[in-house]
Amino acid sequence: xxxxxxxxxxxxxxxxxxxxxxxxxxxxxxxxxxxxxxxxxxxxxxxxxxxxxxxxxxxxxxxxxxxxxxxxxxxxxxxxxxxxxxxxxxxxxxxxxxxxxxxxxxxxxxxxxxxxxxxxxxxx
Numbered sequence: 585x586x587x588x589x590x591x592x593x594x595x596x597x598x599x600x601x602x603x604x605x606x607x608x609x610x611x612x613x614x615x616x617x618x619x620x621x622x623x624x625x626x627x628x629x630x631x632x633x634x635x636x637x638x639x640x641x642x643x644x645x646x647x648x649x650x651x652x653x654x655x656x657x658x659x660x661x662x663x664x665x666x667x668x669x670x671x672x673x674x675x676x677x678x679x680x681x682x683x684x685x686x687x688x689x690x691x692x693x694x695x696x697x698x699x700x701x702x703x704x705x706x707x708x
Contacts, residue, residue: 652704663692 670677670685699705 649704649706656699656704660692660696663688 666688667685670681674681
């Protein structure tokens, strides 16, 4: 019987956090909409370009290289985050973890060299 209570309590905690995760943003956005000043004007609906009058359409197509460059930055940034837990627990992990992390870093370097050879990292 006690095991059943522990099992149900785990689901209750997940349910409470799920409700809070939905309720808090909804309440914050609703309160923000109710409390903010609302004074629409034609100037507020125009495109803003560094304080000067807009001179062309705001929907400009950018080169796909910028998006690929940003995506590669995010990928390598996230992958390097995996190095931190390994560095913290290095003493307890031993030589096997060292070899495994070396393989991980080598795979990252292979991906970087591949992107470099494909000229993806060229900015313009």
